[in-house]
Amino acid sequence: MKHVATLGALALCLLSPSALAELPYQIVDTNQTSAYGQGLGQDAHFVGASPTYRDNDDGTVSDTVTALMWTQDPGEKITYAEAVKRASSLRTGGYNDWRLPTIKELYSLIQLNGVDPDPKANSSANLRPFIDDSVFAFAYGDVSKGERIIDAQYVSATQYVSTTMNQNDTVFGVNFADGRIKGYPIKNRRGEKTFFALYVRGNPEYGQNQFVDNQDGTITDEATGLTWMKADSGQGMDWPDALAYAGSATFAGHSDWRLPNAKELQSIIDYSRSPDTTDSAAIDPLFESTAIANEAGQKDFAHYWTNTTHVSTRSNRAATYFAFGRSLGWMGRDGQKQLMDVHGAGSQRSDPKTGDPAKLPFGRGPQGDVVRINNLVRLVRGGAVEPVDAPIVEQSARQRRAPPGEGSEARPQRRARSQ
Template identity: 50%
Template sequence: MIKIIMSNCLILTTLLLSTVQAAQPLIATIIGSGSPIYNDQRASASVLISNGETNILVDMGNGTQANLHKLDVPISSLSSLLFTHHHLDHNEEFVPLMIGLLMSNHDFNIMGPVNTRNFTEANLNVYQEDISYRLGRTNRSLDERKKAIHLSELKGGEQFKIGAINVSTLAVPHTIATIAYRFDYEGQSVVVTGDLTYSNTLPEFAKNADYMIIDSGGMVMSNTQPKKRKGNQNKGNQNTDNQNKAKQHIKRAHLDLNDSSLLAAQADVKHLVYTHFLKGEIDTKESLKQIRKNYQGPVIFGEDLMLVNQADKPISSNITYPVVDTGQVAFYSNNQVINEPSVDQAFFGQDAQYLINQPSYTDNHDGTIQDNVTGLQWQQDLTEKLTYQEALQKVKQFRLGGYSDWRIANIKELYSLIQFTGAVKGQKAITPFIDTNYFKQPLGDTNAGEREIDAQVWSSTEYVAKTMNNDETIFGVNFVDGRIKGYPKYHPRTHQANKMYFRFVRGNPAYGKNNFIDNGDGTVTDHATGLTWQKQDSQQEMNWQQALDYSEQLQLGGHDDWRLPNAKELQSILDYTRSPDTTNSAAIDPIFATSVIKDESGEKDYPYFWSSTTHLDGPVPESGAAYVAFGKALGKLHGTVMDVHGAGAQRSDPKTGKAMSRGPQGDMIRVYNYVRSVRGGVEQEKSTTSSHHVFTQKVKKNKTIKQGGKGPGTPNRFINRLDKNADNRVSVSEFHGNRSQFNYLDMNKDGYISEQEAPTGPLKK
């Protein structure tokens, strides 16, 4: 029999999963942001509240399962199913979710307003044969699993815990009984209102919440005009107005923008998040005009799969694979540091001239680091050196920060951490190619006969072909010398499994997955990254300076804002499932056209491609630039030219000079490489919402962009990036950094960083 907890008074008992947990972030993810009307861009209403291993699903409209799958959230991981009310667009996928939880091995909650019990038991009766059949395959019965259901009907006013999360409820006005929920944990709070009209009690219930996720009724859509409100608009007597408002709106089903923004202002919530949108395009500018009459805080227009806590970061249903900038801010010629070149000067168009998703991290102080750009969470330290098989076993039992869903990072995830502010001199380490303010990075043990650069980190990506002497190969990133190479899985002489470091990762399972669309005009857009690419490469080789010029002069697809991609952008379009030896193709999606060359051994192969990123190495560190090998990464050993590091490697070539072979693996130095140009991804003028978007158009070429740069007519990039309330200055709460950095920049000590005080280069740690 189902365990029923009736809620006539406050529920003070702790529900399931109430074991003490270490402090974890309280995360809200919009699973579905749509309405009852079918919309292929938005699922129906659903929000996921997460804390450690506790996952609470609030509402479960059409499309919920598909979007949970996209986020790699299995049904079996859900702790509770909560209803705001029983309209179809809020409970349509309840049955498969309930059945999925019955097929799991743990207890779970089903909670909601009146009729939640009838709704649950009716569906159990209808589907009992189906459920019993499924359970029978694991030698379990439906009667046994019914005991795992903790069923509660709520009237509003209840307080209880799910896991370590404190949950409060409030009855709100709608066409049927409706419950709003507040989730609190360790000073963090999220309110989910469900559908409602104006509520006098909601402001106190939602007081000071970090995020209030609210019904988007009255939202202005494109090609429509905002509806005029009827009745008295005078807010002078607030109490009288509130009473009149409650009566006035009793027959309405949803809020309008004046009501929702007024509720947010009265509650003093830190972020106002709209969801439950009708089909069509939101007119954010006109909508904000209405909202700003009452509420001045950050406004987020919800999207499916949006991590609400990071909605001001470029990760959403559209941009699932934001490419983190290289961090390079200095400018280089062929052999030295130079001043920033203007559009008509040599070496214009290099990496440092474009600000694109600057690296941003948060130390969670529990051994984990949050990447605020990618949505990935990282192990702060490296593992001990492990064989690949040992790492596969270790990660299965790995627990850190209260999480158990860690994985070995694939090569694109791992490479997202590289920063080309690093430097190396041959085998001698100078500055690591990773932010050591957040991540621990050892050097090779020279006392054990290793080189300082022997501190490579392996990924989960195995080369589909073989390197050197038919060696099985795993791609890794060397954060000491700034390269991707393929490393033998086994020692070529002893045949013993080699050991390398690993850094485990969790979160954003879509990271690294491309979504290419052929635009039919010689360009290909990757909707996962927001970048648009030249479909056909340059079809000729050139040195680095010529490569920069080629891209800056390119006119294609009706655009003239092309540029040479930085190393991380270029690596983003690699396809590590392909190689010349296994697919008879370059390591790139066949949607692209790639030139065929004869390599140094006279065999058919595919080019290396230049990036705009200088790679600091050697006696003249400024003289080399990073390239990515879309064909074999060749070397010459014992007089034989062979694939030594694998298609998909990132190495560097001299910007000018002569071809040769050099280094321990006899790397083939080409000097003249090919080009595939890119456009888009550059941050433009900031929206007045706190939702960040990556635009596919860069600033006109008479404007140069760098961190804090001020080209002619170009607003300050630092202010644009951090100014959430659009007052043209940055407050302490908006600042991303420590207080000492803020105080250093705030020269007049007025509590704000103005455009005149904003930095013109990278902040000092």
């Protein structure tokens, strides 16, 4: 349980309860309650609107923070086309206005206290998914059918405005097994990809930003109550330096700037933009975004750190970032490593918090995700958060079990079943 404490420079200007109640785009807390190592300004040092769900006992779940209602059970995996078609005929709970969620609606359900499995694992023991499986039906990939444990991708209605892999049409989804957003080819040479699908209704304004330029180098999103620096850091830094950069920042008359958590940073992504289609970062042009030369020497845009640790069974030494430019990976083709946009601008992945990226020249993971480590920073302040103390978990090179309070306890799991 997060508890209030005096953290000096982390003191924040909070929204009043009445203002909070009026926000159409209320950001749900990540539910990450442990800090990893001694650095201040981590996700666990700030508490926001805690995830709160109501099981309606009719196959639906109400999120009392976002005012969104969800179907409870994704059923069997289906293709993107089938998921889109199903929405119009769905009558769960007696409602007929279900829709396939946008990527911002779907990401509202993520809880970053999950534990990312080893992609080669064949057991889900000691894991915790990145969604509340005491409320929603959830299942890891079915190893008996040749799937990986991590094959629990949930599809959204948000298609990537460019293409990924080998010029494949792509749709964004959230993987609630490994805690990432990726763009997935709708169809490739092996056929159409299948996904789990949850449906949503209510609050049509959720995920729609209302940016106001304050003419002082800051931009306020009146939909979320967050105020952002208009410019980014201009240069990359590792994660400890990013936390320190945020902790020492004084700008526009305020000293309560912080590194955003994953859900806060995702809220300002503009999924209608990409380097290949708008020659820009995936963000509203009100913001200033530093252009970079990527690993192929192309004009591109950066990865941006969050203050959220990405915990896996192997380590807690990685942190979450978002790609505001191409989400590159080194893929094997004809015996050669080829660099390509594997997951799309707006994806969420993770990098080691420190280290030398030159030691991983062909990336890491199944898609060879490029490793930069020295990522850019865009700071935020305000919103419905308060500073807290948090239990500290020692940073480990290898972690087989989740830390206390972060998923090591046994929990009942609702299994996905046919709808």
